[in-house]
Amino acid sequence: MATTLKIAFDTDPVSLDPHEQLSESTLQFSHLVFDPLLRWDQNGQFEPRLATKWERIDNHTMRFFLRKNVTFRTGNPFSAKDVIYTIQRLKKSPDFRAMFDTIDTVSMVDNYTIDVHTTYTNPLLLNIMTYVFPLDKTFYQDQDQIIKYGETFASQHVSGTGPFILVNRELGSRMELDRNPHYWDKDSAGNVDKVILTPIRTDSTRLAALLSGDVDFIFPVSPIDIERTKKVPNIQLVTLPSTRILLLHMNQKRRKEFQDIRVRKAINLAINQSLIVDKILKGYATPAGQLSPDRFLGHINNLEPEYNITEALALMKEAGYEDGFRISMMAPNNRYMSDEKVAQAISAMLSKIHIVVDLKTLPKAQYFKEFDNRSADMMMLGWQSDTMDSNNLFEFIIACTDAKTGMGAYNASEYCRSNIDDDIRQANREMNPERRLRLLQQIERTLYKDAAIVPLYWQSLTWAAKDKVKIKDIVNDQNYPHIGDLFIEE
Incomplete structure (x- = not known):
């Protein structure tokens, strides 16, 4: 039986282009349909994702070893060329440019190894690399202009390697995603087959949707509703x-x-x-x-x-x-x-x-x-x-x-x-x-x-969910819940 997760957050991403706006909703979306090279775990440590390991070569160079046998939604194989392409695009994004300014060039060692060269020594290079969600170069290139709040190919089409595939989107009212059947992470505890994300702006309406059973997981919970929500049976509240x-x-x-x-x-x-x-x-x-x-x-x-x-x-x-x-x-x-x-x-x-x-x-x-x-x-x-x-x-x-x-x-x-x-x-x-x-x-x-x-x-940050939805394991203080790893009890 398919396991569906219905989410109500206060907003949805303004665009499907992961480089158009540096915002929480964009990054939440990126963690659903793309994969980062590495990400923060709940203890504030770096966890390998599309990069399996990394090592410093010299003061200005960090080498990243990439995961093999990963494919994009299109079926195109993931390799070093996609990572290089993505970082070059991030360097052109009005919102991400300042963060990636430190990266001078990226060179390919082989199909699954890249060297990131910085213009100067940078103590935060790994922190920055958590924002690299590799794009499918074959799919995007030649139609990849970034226009804030504009109608572009990348703002309306998506091909990532992430745990979910976007199947339907009505801007401002609904987003539907299905589990990626070819997702590389077979060790993940995640068992969600379908995600339905509904943006509900009003705090009281969002909470009412959870209490009536229309949705399973909400964010945020208004401070005035927290004490009341704590008393509701079969509902859990997580605050960080x-x-x-x-x-x-x-x-x-x-x-x-x-x-x-x-x-x-x-x-x-x-x-x-x-x-x-x-x-x-x-x-x-x-x-x-x-x-x-x-x-x-x-x-x-x-x-x-x-x-x-x-x-x-x-x-x-x-x-x-x-x-x-x-x-x-x-x-x-x-x-x-x-x-x-x-x-x-x-x-x-x-x-x-x-x-x-x-x-x-x-x-x-x-x-x-x-x-x-x-x-x-x-x-x-x-x-x-x-x-x-x-x-x-x-x-x-x-x-x-x-x-x-x-x-x-x-x-x-x-x-x-x-x-x-x-x-x-x-x-x-x-x-x-x-x-x-x-x-x-x-x-x-x-x-x-x-x-x-x-x-x-x-x-x-305060989230609420039905008890059977194990959100405690996947929420974090940056509010990019790792929904690909979410387990729901039957």
Whole structure:
């Protein structure tokens, strides 16, 4: 009898092209239909996938040995040429380019061995290689242009080596996948034959679908529903702390007020992170005074969020804005946990220092187009470090925006300090952990002193499923559930 898994997540990928958007839903999809060279296991260690092992040849070269007898959905055999092709394409992707900038060339040793050559020593090369989900070169080449939110061959057709094959997709309403009968991983405990993924934006509707038995597995569970869900028989709840930071960008190009450090500090002091975490997120997050969570090298123990309305008002007065001003703010309403409610609370908090907020919230697909266009004075962003390292946060969110290198691709503050960029570049090549730690903490300290952004909190991840669906074994703190390995009890 076929085992079907019905999933309701809050969103589905905007495209089938794994290189179009660097987002959680894209990566979740990639783990379903493609396979990475290696991936993180639940203990934060690297696990071989399409690469069976790797070794360092010299300071600038890492050799990867590839799995044999693997085929793509088309039946084309997987080999070194597909990996080389994929990395070259990643280097051209607007969203992934900055991460892959460190890779100079990839050379073929033989059909199942490649050498990755970096432009400089890189302490995070293996972290980066978890993003290489080899594409079927024969299938994609010559029709592989990447256009964000565009209609392209790759955004509508897919050929991977993954545990599932896409059989049907209605954008925004349903995705159907069947087990790949030729999947290479015969040791996997996974017994799911069919996956039906339905995006359900509203928290209460998503939970209702689980409780009524319409779906088997949901993410996320709203903080206000967690206690109630815990009491429901035959339903399990799994929560993990994550390293995803939520923050606000203050656009210094759009608003001269934000160029004044006193105003930026006042905004930071007016926002009460602890209250947001307690009241809206019901404790399922950790208030943040910096970007780096405590398991990252850049984390500084005593950098806590500060809340002080009196001091904030004094700073506004000193900066000449005693009467305040009006700003526009945008946030998504289906991307992060209770994102719309959090944005509304922040608007109310800023009104106490006479900043009137015109808030507009949008579904994820529309929101990120506006974010890319820097359409509001203040914008919300959540970021899960791609490399599980502080420097990824810095190079995407803080670095001066540079379309050529992809640095600062998500810097909607338009904040730019060349000395920070120098430290980011240095940290990307520093192999000595002590020196690297000092560089990353130096960046974190500068951002804090500059009040460059408003760190809000690190969000916890909460999934719920029917008891027979063994999700505990396949969820992780990056939220790329390894559904290919999911076991469902009959």
